[in-house]
Amino acid sequence: MGKILMKGNEAIGAAAIKAGCKYFFGYPITPQNELPEFMSRELPKLGGVFVQAESEVSAINMIYGAAGSGVRTMTSSSSPGLALKQEGISYIAGAELPCVIVNISRGGPGLGGIQPSQADYYMCTRGGGNGDYRHVVYAPATLQEAVDLTMEAFDIADYYRNPVIILADGMTGQMMEPVEFKETTKRDMPAKDWAATGTEEKRDPNIINSLFLDPVELEQHNFKLDKKYKAIEEKEVRCEMYKMEDAELVMVAYGTTSRIVKNAIDALREENIKVGLLRPITLWPFPNREFTELPSSTKALLTVEMSMGQMIDDVKIANEGRLPVHFYGRAGGMIPTPEAIIEKAKEILGGAK
Known part of the structure; x- marks a missing residue:
């Protein structure tokens, strides 16, 4: 079929x-x-x-x-x-x-x-x-x-x-x-x-x-x-890594939000801004081990959600204090835009350099 x-x-x-x-x-x-x-x-x-x-x-x-x-x-x-x-x-x-x-x-x-x-x-x-x-x-x-x-x-x-x-x-x-x-x-x-x-x-x-x-x-x-x-x-842990090989900022997003994040990452990469995505496919069990295997280039994490920030707790647990964790979210049925995510990523990396 x-x-x-x-x-x-x-x-x-x-x-x-x-x-x-x-x-x-x-x-x-x-x-x-x-x-x-x-x-x-x-x-x-x-x-x-x-x-x-x-x-x-x-x-x-x-x-x-x-x-x-x-x-x-x-x-x-x-x-x-x-x-x-x-x-x-x-x-x-x-x-x-x-x-x-x-x-x-x-x-x-x-x-x-x-x-x-x-x-x-x-x-x-x-x-x-x-x-x-x-x-x-x-x-x-x-x-x-x-x-x-x-x-x-x-x-x-x-x-x-x-x-x-x-x-x-x-x-x-x-x-x-x-x-x-x-x-x-x-x-x-x-x-x-x-x-x-x-x-x-x-x-x-x-x-x-x-x-x-x-x-x-x-x-x-x-x-x-x-x-x-x-x-x-x-x-049974499942996750996807997207353009992670040299990422300075790793975004963490799941579901349809991760598709919007990928668009933002592609646009940032065109400006030579090194950003990647860690996408949990299983929210439980959460991919904790993958956070210990991030590239050495990573300076910060950015959790993007259609909520006030609920997955960020699991990101912080998995990160174990190694890197700063930032958040961008929309709530109540509002959907994040690639433009807003791009702006947030630039703000984080600008502050990190």
Whole structure:
């Protein structure tokens, strides 16, 4: 199959179906509505199930139930909707259930607006629910990457028995680009012998649960989860380096903001100003190691975000005080321009020389 021109929300839905998703539970909210609309139309054709729940809280608990039976399942929402799902996501992580959660984020806080934003970084990378848990967070920059990462997300979720979030902003959901649905390299997946599928095979019943009233048992469960998270940090970090070989200023940006930053970098390079990009593709696990391998020419870091500066915390942690860290951001649905980023870069390098 060749490339197909698709809207981002629909491309993510098509990728999920190709990855084997058969069950979708969600609730409408702009700017992700085309995704559940697509799933409502296409899943029944393949024997799958689409349910528009009465609320986001209901939807995430339906995901809990479906994931507990071992099937591939997904939900999608946008910022305030994802906030409502956080309790359920904590339960899912605690019960070690695989699922994929898509957040086509919008401006906030509160109901905010429907324009694109990256102000859900804290919520998605730290986890808005209770307890010690993590989930893998992918941040696609293009629709092709959104397709590829969505398909990979289902494998990662099954492999580690853990929820995976696709964090994209409203631009990714609403823009149109050509995409290709390529065959992916399959992992050797563990058997789903933990799933609650009935006991006709004469086995002991499986119990899907995140409740441990014995604190000793709960601590051991947390140690087990932590061991899994450390394995994910070791094996699943993804990032892109762009024009980094001699960079004096390294910009750090993710998602669609990174595309704007690349335009700024290309323009700066034409003026012989040496700037590069470190783009986290996994927001968790964050590419900490890559910050220890920056070129010796690097004098400073510039974090660029569509928020008031949430990823900058992880940049500072990864940097470990080695270099000055600067920030440029727009908020509330406003989008950074290459011109403003160029001006900020010149200001930083002018001050550094």
